[in-house]
Amino acid sequence: YSFFPGTPRWPSRRRDLTYAFDPRNELSEDVKRVFANAFSRWSEWTPLTFTNISDYSSADMKIGFYSGDHGDDEPFDGVLGTLAHAFAPPTGLLHLDNAETWIINDVFTSGSSSSTAMDLESVAVHEIGHLLGLGHSSVENAIMYPTIASGVKKVELDRDDVEGIQVLYGTNPENNGTVGPSFGEREMSGVARGSIG
């Protein structure tokens, strides 16, 4: 795992964070539920909680889908290429490329690369890691690994992700398994594994 320069994180007095969706996107409840699931992947291992609120302007984290140049000097490039980006704490901006074909329900099978479709929850879990202060990881199975193939669903935190986020925020007091998922547990869950750092 890695952190942004200076190791920015949400201050200790702020463990109950809010997020909201850009109202101009008019996202469906199905899409919003994908993000709720993605946030829960991180709250499971940390003392952080995440609540969806309707007031976009006051939310700690703001989520939106945009095309091309959208005002932050990081223009999107159309289908594939860069899929999304997010900013370190306390900026709280998560932007996704509106040009992508996003899948919101289906469970992909690894290697179904016949489509350019990208799994939304997989990308959302990764970008939330940035919102919380994690940089990219060289561990291929980590959520914070920078690339993801089309047609792949990768949503479970790797031990590397859990260790990184717990350096920033500590453990979830309600979760007994505070050391993070082990290699053996993840293999048993059927997640395809490669190298682990």
Add this chain to the structure above:
Amino acid sequence: NFFPNISSIPPSFLPNHTTNPWDTFNKLSGCRSGQKVDGIAKLKTYFHYFGYLANTTGNFSDDFDDALEAAVKNYQKNFNLNTTGELDTSTVNQILKPRCGVPDIVNGTTTMNSGKTTSFQHSVAH
């Protein structure tokens, strides 16, 4: 463009109708230091965007220079590829993959593999 599953995607969204903005990097496979090839400048822009290459001049040439070789090596370290400094097939395939737009190297530093000190660097040579 939200779809519940792959089978619900209309044909107009299938690969034949879309292009990866980085597809042109395919033709750079096999390139190495010292060569000059059309498209290298765009690849340098890619590496600059993700933090691997500084841009001191404001634009890039099509020369596969030492700076690009170093960038390729760091990229290969970060993605657990053979550190050849050449645009071998596995490196190009990795570059073509869709990815997060956040740079791997921020302000010249990273704790991905390329920013770590390897154990042999602490050893004493005979």
